[in-house]
Amino acid sequence: MRLSRRSRTRLALLAVLAAGFASALWLGLVPQRFSPFAPLNLDEPASWFLDFRLASLNADARHCAAVIASPLIDASPITDQPITKGCGWQNGVRMSAAGGVKLTTDKITCGMAAALSMWLAHEVRPAAAHYLKSDIKSVRHMGVYACRNILGSPSLKSFRSQHATANAIDIESFALADGRTISVLKNWKGSGNEAQFLRAIHERACRYFRVALGPDYNAAHANHFHFDRGAFKRCR
């Protein structure tokens, strides 16, 4: 079958529009009310189009407010800081608990807060029960917002980090209910239960974050997991 020139033009135009819409979803530019996908429910461990639905939280304050009403998260919206010279935030929250465990930060994007809640509730706490026979009490991190470029990679050092828009977190350690502390620096290596726990939760983080880097990525990450929800995808 040969398509007429007019049909080929229409098909090309449709393809361009579809690609444009998919890119806008990927970048979190489409508010939930215009998205074909249902609002996010933090209680569901893995849902269809989870990545797009998490991305829309950074563009849609009403969707964010509905999601952070979940008992799985303790957070409240903060005032936007318009992005200037690559730094600032939009649809940020102040958070004191995620996934039912203590995790405090004065600013983090709504998409990151929701992703952390889901990862902690559906992956980290079950993994702690399985590998460590305990529950997670709190999570310690090394920072969320920092107006700076990417560190530790010479080829990327002229680009703004996702930390510059409060869209990233560096996780250092986990305090358990039985009093132990599991740290990325001390417990990543080896084959013990602690190392198996850390490797399992790092691998499963890729479901919720677009970038999930750990000690195997480079020396700059020897003591923490870096998670972000930027435009790129990398898990290592």
Ligand SMILES: [Zn+2]
């Ligand atoms: Zn980081």
